[in-house]
Amino acid sequence: MGLIARVRKEWFIIGIVLVITCAKLAPSVGVKGGPLRPEITITYVAVSVIFFNSGLSLKTEV
Structure with missing residues (x-):
């Protein structure tokens, strides 16, 4: 199995590992009051996206 085929098959796991690595290297991005503003992003945006995606399905x- 070639590298490209392996990446296409395991894209989700690779993405999870990349996100966890980024969070480990730059935790200040996701802290309360940081640039992502998780107190607003998670409360409103993430919940809205989840319900919207659920409605589309x-x-x-x-």
């Missing part, structure tokens, strides 16, 4: 009846 509902089957419609015609």
Whole structure:
């Protein structure tokens, strides 16, 4: 199995490892009051995106 095929197959795990590594290297980005403003981002934006994505996956009846 080639490298490209392996990356395509394991893209989610690779992404998780990259995000965890970035968080370890620059934790100040996600702290309370930091540039991402997690107290606002998680409370409103993340919850809204989750519900929107869930709504898009509902089957419609015609």
